[in-house]
Amino acid sequence: MIVTLLMSAAAANASIYGDFSKAWDAREHGYRSEREALDAQAKATADRAVEALVTEAPTAPDDLEMALTAAYALSELIGRGQTLSELRVHMDSRPSAALSEVWLQGKVDEVRRRSADADVIEAQIDVLKDRDSTSVAQWIAALERLSQIRGTLAGTSAELELIQQNLTSYYRARNEDPAGSMASMRQLFQALGDAARRSQAELQKRSAECARDVETCGGE
Secondary structure (H helix, E strand, O other), X not given: OHXXXXXXXXXXXXXXXXXXXXXXXXXXXXXXXXXXXXHHHHHHHHHHHHHHHHOOOOOHHHHHHHHHHHHHHHHHHHHHHHHHHHHHHHHOOOOOHHHHHHHHHHHHHHHHHHHHHHHHHHHHHOOOOOHHHOOHHHHHHHHHHHHHXXXXXXXXXXXXXXXXXXHHHHHHHOOOOOXXXXXXXXXXXXXXXXXXXXXXXXXXXXXXXXXHOHHHHHHO
């Protein structure tokens, strides 16, 4: 009788995992299918921005914003995909709810650390104040790099928010009640993503102002 119950429970858990795995497969496929178009757009807008700034075209500020938006969007997608792939690796061992909570907390710490690193990078390269000391291509490359970092952070945070919901449902279906701290992480992931988006919006605004008039660089 006990053996039968154990086998039944194992089969039910395998079925639950299979259902969630199919959902994650579909999400990964969606991310992969979007990447090629975003990759091409990022390259095209970056080339256009360099040309517009070199020739001092009136469209330069808008072209630069489009390039940074494209770099951010591509990296946001990459951040989502990478985070989902990391979840799949974590779930391969069929961890307990407690271990998944530890994994999520580790991701929180990672996003916070990378956010702080992005702020340091922005201050160090000082791309907005010293544009004349670098070539246009170098300046745009630095801005794109910051956009990529912040896009990855936003994508990671957004994916972690989905993952938190998925894991909560997954463990409840397995009759494992996730800890309350797992549920509270959703708001934290939202806050981290919002912070990355705000930083990116400010970066694009200041960069466009700099492209419009070098005297405005750094808000001076």
